[in-house]
Amino acid sequence: MDAITHLFVYSIFFSLFRISITQNSITPSQSIRDGGTTLVSADGSFQLGFFSPGNSNSRYVGIWYTVSSETVVWVANREASLSDHSGVLKVTDGGILVLLNSTSGVVWSSNTSRTVENPVAQLLDTGNLVLKDRNDDDPEKFLWQSFDYPCDTLLPEMKLGWNLVTGLERFLSSWKSTEDPAQGEYSVRIDLRGYPQSVSMEGDSIKTRPGSWNGLRFTGYPQLRPNPVFEYEFVLNEKEVYYEYKLHNTSVFSRLRVNPSGVPQRFNWVDRTQSWELFFTSHTIECDNYGLCGGYATCNTNKSPVCACLEGFLPKSPKNWDSVLDWSDGCVRRTPLECNGRDGFLKRTRLKLPDTSSSWYNKSMSLKECEGMCLKNCNCTAYTSLDVRGGGSGCVLWFGSLIDISEYSNSESGQDLYIRMATSELEHLEKKRRSAEIKLVAIIVSSALLFVGMTIVALVSCIWKKKLKTQGTTKISHGKEDMELPMFDLAAIANATDNFSNNKKLGEGGFGPVYKGKLPDGRDIAVKRLSKNSKQGLNELKNEVILIAKLQHRNLVKLLGCCIQENENMLIYEYMPNKSVDFFIFDQAKSKLLDWHKRINIIRGVAKGLLYLHEDSRLRIIHRDLKASNILLDNNMNAKISDFGLAKSFGGDQIDSETNRIIGTYGYMSPEYAVHGQYSIKSDVFSFGVLVLEILSGKKNRGFCHPNHHLNLLGHAWKLWIEDKPMELIDELVGNSCTLSSVLRHIHVGLLCVQQRPEDRPNMSSVVQMLTSESLLPKPKQPGFFIDSPTTDFSGKHGTSSANEISNTVFEAR
Ligand SMILES: *[C@@H]1O[C@H](CO)[C@@H](O)[C@H](O)[C@H]1NC(C)=O
Ligand SMILES: *[C@@H]1O[C@H](CO)[C@@H](O)[C@H](O)[C@H]1NC(C)=O
Ligand SMILES: *[C@@H]1O[C@H](CO)[C@@H](O)[C@H](O)[C@H]1NC(C)=O
Ligand SMILES: *[C@@H]1O[C@H](CO)[C@@H](O)[C@H](O)[C@H]1NC(C)=O
Ligand SMILES: *[C@@H]1O[C@H](CO)[C@@H](O)[C@H](O)[C@H]1NC(C)=O
Numbered sequence: 001m002d003a004i005t006h007l008f009v010y011s012i013f014f015s016l017f018r019i020s021i022t023q024n025s026i027t028p029s030q031s032i033r034d035g036g037t038t039l040v041s042a043d044g045s046f047q048l049g050f051f052s053p054g055n056s057n058s059r060y061v062g063i064w065y066t067v068s069s070e071t072v073v074w075v076a077n078r079e080a081s082l083s084d085h086s087g088v089l090k091v092t093d094g095g096i097l098v099l100l101n102s103t104s105g106v107v108w109s110s111n112t113s114r115t116v117e118n119p120v121a122q123l124l125d126t127g128n129l130v131l132k133d134r135n136d137d138d139p140e141k142f143l144w145q146s147f148d149y150p151c152d153t154l155l156p157e158m159k160l161g162w163n164l165v166t167g168l169e170r171f172l173s174s175w176k177s178t179e180d181p182a183q184g185e186y187s188v189r190i191d192l193r194g195y196p197q198s199v200s201m202e203g204d205s206i207k208t209r210p211g212s213w214n215g216l217r218f219t220g221y222p223q224l225r226p227n228p229v230f231e232y233e234f235v236l237n238e239k240e241v242y243y244e245y246k247l248h249n250t251s252v253f254s255r256l257r258v259n260p261s262g263v264p265q266r267f268n269w270v271d272r273t274q275s276w277e278l279f280f281t282s283h284t285i286e287c288d289n290y291g292l293c294g295g296y297a298t299c300n301t302n303k304s305p306v307c308a309c310l311e312g313f314l315p316k317s318p319k320n321w322d323s324v325l326d327w328s329d330g331c332v333r334r335t336p337l338e339c340n341g342r343d344g345f346l347k348r349t350r351l352k353l354p355d356t357s358s359s360w361y362n363k364s365m366s367l368k369e370c371e372g373m374c375l376k377n378c379n380c381t382a383y384t385s386l387d388v389r390g391g392g393s394g395c396v397l398w399f400g401s402l403i404d405i406s407e408y409s410n411s412e413s414g415q416d417l418y419i420r421m422a423t424s425e426l427e428h429l430e431k432k433r434r435s436a437e438i439k440l441v442a443i444i445v446s447s448a449l450l451f452v453g454m455t456i457v458a459l460v461s462c463i464w465k466k467k468l469k470t471q472g473t474t475k476i477s478h479g480k481e482d483m484e485l486p487m488f489d490l491a492a493i494a495n496a497t498d499n500f501s502n503n504k505k506l507g508e509g510g511f512g513p514v515y516k517g518k519l520p521d522g523r524d525i526a527v528k529r530l531s532k533n534s535k536q537g538l539n540e541l542k543n544e545v546i547l548i549a550k551l552q553h554r555n556l557v558k559l560l561g562c563c564i565q566e567n568e569n570m571l572i573y574e575y576m577p578n579k580s581v582d583f584f585i586f587d588q589a590k591s592k593l594l595d596w597h598k599r600i601n602i603i604r605g606v607a608k609g610l611l612y613l614h615e616d617s618r619l620r621i622i623h624r625d626l627k628a629s630n631i632l633l634d635n636n637m638n639a640k641i642s643d644f645g646l647a648k649s650f651g652g653d654q655i656d657s658e659t660n661r662i663i664g665t666y667g668y669m670s671p672e673y674a675v676h677g678q679y680s681i682k683s684d685v686f687s688f689g690v691l692v693l694e695i696l697s698g699k700k701n702r703g704f705c706h707p708n709h710h711l712n713l714l715g716h717a718w719k720l721w722i723e724d725k726p727m728e729l730i731d732e733l734v735g736n737s738c739t740l741s742s743v744l745r746h747i748h749v750g751l752l753c754v755q756q757r758p759e760d761r762p763n764m765s766s767v768v769q770m771l772t773s774e775s776l777l778p779k780p781k782q783p784g785f786f787i788d789s790p791t792t793d794f795s796g797k798h799g800t801s802s803a804n805e806i807s808n809t810v811f812e813a814r
Contacts, residue, residue: 025122027134032089034059034082039123040066045253046073046127050087054179058082061089061099061108062181063127063146065253067269068276073127073153073255074146077108078181095119095131095143112143119143125250127155151181154245154256156230160198161190161242170242174258186262194359195386195396196241202262206290208739209404212356212396213243214415215387219353220288220406222413223280223774229254229268236363254279261727261740278776281741285774286600287406289739291355294330295401298351301772302409304554304601304638310402311346312425323636325597330401335425339378344426345371350414352406353384354398361386363394370395374420382419392416486561488572493517493563497527507629516575524575525560529568545571548644551617555609557632557642573642577635580642581691582628585698591731596742598637599695603746604771605639606631610688611764613644614681624679626687627668628694667702667712671784672758682758685767686784689753693717696746698731714754715786721751746771751780 022040026032032039038049048063051072058081063074076089077099086102097110116133123129129146130139139145147158152174154160162169171189175181186207191199198210198218210218213234217224224232229252232245247254253269267276286292286306287299293307294316300306307321309331315321316329337343365373367385374380379399386394408414421429496517497504506514512531518524542564548571549559563570581602584590594602606626613621623630623644632640664673670686673679690701693713701713711719720726726747727740749770755761760781762770770777 024124025120026089026091027118027120028091028093030091032061034085034087039121039129041123041125041127043125045125046123048123048129050085053175053181056179058180059085059087060181061087063123063129065269067253067274071255071276072181073151073155074129075151075181076146078151078175078183080107082107091119091121091131093119097121097129097131097144110144114143116143126157128158151175152258156245156247156250156254159240159242159244160188161196161235161240162192163240165239172256172258172264174262175260177260184260184262186258186260188258188264190241190243191357192241193357195356195361196236197356198243200258200262200264206355207262208288209290209355211404212353214353215389219415220404222408222410229279263739263741281774285742285772286597291328291404293327293405295403296331296333297327298348298405298407300407300409304605305636310348310405310419311429312419312421325601325636330403333422333425335422335428337378337420338422341375342423343375343420344423345374345383345418346421346426346429348417348419350408350411351417352404352408353396353415353417354382354402355404356396356398358399359396360399361394361396363387365395367392367395370397371418373397374418380420382417384415384417388415486572488561488563488570490563490565490568492519493527493570493572496520496525500529524577526573526575528571528573530570551613551621551644553609553612553617555605555639555641556612556644557640576632576640576642578633578637580629581631581633581639581695584633585628585695585731586700591698594637600742600746601637602631602633602639603692603695604768606641606688606691607764607768607771609639609641610684611768613641614684614764620681622679622681623684623687625664625668626684626691627665628691631691667700669785670758671756674785680758681763682761685753685761685764686758688764688767689750689761689783690714692746692750692753693729696731696743696750697729711786714783717747717751718780718783718786721747721780745777748777748780751783752777754783755781756784757781 022044023037024039024042026039032049034050038047040047044066046063047066047069048061050059051062051064051069052059053072060078060081061076062072064070064072076097082099082101084102087107088100090098090100092098094115095112098106099108101107110131112131116136118134119131120134121129121131126147131143131145132141133143147155148168148170150158150160150170150172152172154172159170160172169189171187174184174186176184185203187201189199189201191197191206195212197212198221199206200208200210209220211220212218213236218234228248230245230247232243234243235241245254245256254266256264256266258264263281265278266280268279269275270277285301287301293299296310296313297307298310300308305325305327307327309315312334313331314334315327316332317326320326320329362370363386370383370385373395374383374397377397377399380397381400382398382402384396385392386396402417402419405417494500496519497515500513500515504515504517506516506526508514512529515527515529516524517527542562545559545562545564549561552558557576558574560572560574562572584594610623610626613623621644623641625643626641630641630643632642634640668687668690670679670683673683673686690713694701697713697717699713704711704713704716706716709716709719717726717729720728726744729747730743749762749767752770753761753767769775
């Protein structure tokens with residue numbers, strides 16, 4: 001009993017004590033001064049007071065988390081800063097919150113259309129600052145609340161959207177910069193045209209489109225799923241349209257913020273580390289760029305090129321579509337609609353639904369009614385269910401062009417869309433589908449027959465060989481394999497290259513000079529004349545070449561054949577008209593031709609080619625000399641890796657015993673390879689990382705110089721990364737064609753690849769996955785070789801930055 005009394009007294013004492021030092025509200029007789037106290041919400045989570053963002057001297061009134069005072073979630077006077085510490089925040093008798101400066105001028109104020117008897121301004125546990133009557137806690141009766149005027153942060157229980165009765169729009173808008181909370185260029189809002197959708201804007205234009213709500217999530221936001229931290233809902237009725245989330249456990253903080261670069265990011269507070277952890281960051285993939293593919297086309301990040309016309313549609317500007325990779329004109333119908341009841345619909349699945357700004361909806365119609373409704377209106381181009389839950393309900397109709405559709409590979413993410421087509425076009429597509437099916441069946445049947453046939457042949461030849469063996473002869477002919485790889489005649493090659501004339505020389509490749517040639521049939525070829533120091537026998541060489549020829553992938557240069565004759569060993573490749581990546585990225589004028597999309601496409605191409613060499617080909621090839629000049633570009637600027645497979649056959653062992661030389665190129669070599677001659681697939685990953693950073697920055701790693709430090713490109717990138725300004729790495733010539741998060745992801749992956757320890761670097765399958773998804777990435781550690789050159793490890797003198805980088809430079813090792 002005694003103990004309970006004690007406890008009671010203590011708790012009263014404690015709460016009195018608390019009230020005396022912190023308060024969560026002010027009345028007209030009180031005020032908050034700059035440099036004085038702050039308001040603290042009753043549960044202690046949030047505080048309100050004066051602050052200066054970053055290194056700025058301007059003063060603002062804001063609300064922040066008690067655990068993390070630099071995390072400001074709301075700013076009152078974001079457009080009107082105070083220049084000194086004389087600000088005072090007060091509540092007027094009429095129930096208006098005012099911020100006064102030293103001369104009692106009103107710098108900022110809240111507004112209201114009503115007055116109450118006993119006004120107070122109170123900071124609630126949710127982080128909402130409200131003006132209300134002291135005795136009335138009904139949210140409907142608040143005079144004013146900060147949640148109605150969001151800045152860049154959406155807190156739990158805050159509504160993002162519209163009050164349709166008063167016309168109040170609540171939207172997120174970025175800060176101008178980390179030091180200026182004034183409204184910046186970027187906003188996230190709900191677009192009320194047609195069926196309401198969520199959009200992320202830059203000024204007045206849509207940048208990315210999470211899209212319409214399908215009952216479970218926004219159609220373009222498959223990451224939004226039930227999770228242990230928060231639950232969410234989208235409300236759409238006559239009075240309100242908004243998105244909102246609530247915490248499962250209010251002692252776990254989570255916030256959604258649009259950063260000054262316009263990227264929506266969700267952070268969760270981690271108690272253990274006392275820091276915010278990035279839980280989700282938005283639009284990191286190419287297809288998220290609004291309208292990238294134009295009308296009537298789909299975007300698929302896993303395909304190359306990413307854009308494709310819907311079935312039954314053709315590119316509107318075929319020239320731009322195929323060669324310049326400019327898809328913005330979109331596609332047009334192959335067969336016009338007839339609109340006299342003779343149209344039908346093609347069903348597509350797993351899609352992000354198109355822009356709904358010119359759409360119409362009804363929540364209670366069935367899909368069948370929806371179809372009928374669409375057929376009745378000649379301008380209707382597509383329809384689908386409004387809500388996918390429980391087999392689907394409701395109806396959305398689209399009018400006019402279908403814009404910003406993406407294709408998902410995961411069936412859970414996408415939705416069905418019924419696209420209107422002329423009946424004749426539908427019949428045509430159906431016929432095509434049938435014949436493809438028939439072909440497939442034919443292939444299956446014929447391969448089954450072939451299998452049976454081959455089994456018989458194998459059996460027979462087995463018996464035959466046994467018979468031969470017993471007779472003492474084991475000669476097996478190479479004739480069949482030779483047929484797989486065309487052997488070119490030396491005279492023909494000499495002819496095609498004007499007898500290896502200097503005019504035809506394309507460059508000095510890794511293993512000898514390369515010439516351009518033209519075959520009598522008109523085909524352009526590239527001829528690699530291998531240096532003559534190969535000690536291999538003719539048959540061994542042939543076998544190696546045959547193996548290389550078997551490596552076929554769209555991101556590898558295709559080997560057409562070889563010529564092994566009179567002491568000459570030559571490889572004949574397809575000719576790449578656009579030369580190599582270094583030709584573009586390191587040249588002021590030409591690098592403008594490589595915008596962000598093309599650069600991403602090249603990086604992905606190289607990643608996929610390398611993944612094939614490392615893991616998917618039968619041979620497991622380590623390239624050992626991956627670099628910008630070994631990445632060739634085809635007509636459509638797709639990357640093709642060259643010089644693969646040669647290191648093994650033509651480069652000898654990792655350290656050639658006679659010359660003591662290492663194959664590889666300065667600036668691309670991993671530390672363990674350069675220093676100890678150890679190479680593995682992770683050395684290629686290192687070279688890949690260097691290449692990525694070079695493509696992003698337009699600077700060479702080797703020979704990189706900076707006025708302020710002696711680091712090489714890797715060191716420079718790492719420095720910017722840890723100083724939290726990675727964007728400064730990017731080639732200014734890339735222009736505005738890139739999205740911040742995508743850039744950050746590529747820099748991040750580049751840094752992961754060049755980490756000092758091989759075991760820390762990801763393998764190529766992880767790299768490909770990291771580049772094409774939005775998964776969270778591990779933190780990179782310090783890169784290997786971040787000082788200008790590895791010569792310091794050998795000779796003790798600092799390497800001079802000679803920027804000339806002849807292909808396949810080799811260096812002396814002791
Ligand atoms: C205070 O604010 C008023 C009104 O905004 C303005 O006219 C006045 O110049 C300000 N005084 C100072 C010292 O900034
Ligand atoms: C309050 O101010 C905002 C912006 O200044 C204005 O749009 C809104 O109509 C005002 N509300 C009332 C109730 O006066
Ligand atoms: C909420 O989280 C806190 C701290 O992580 C934990 O102690 C508490 O048990 C949780 N409450 C509920 C209802 O899960
Ligand atoms: C929506 O469809 C239902 C059923 O067809 C109909 O009763 C209702 O009037 C429609 N609502 C609107 C706004 O058109
Ligand atoms: C179809 O669109 C045209 C042009 O936008 C418009 O004039 C016409 O009224 C529309 N027809 C229907 C049935 O909505």
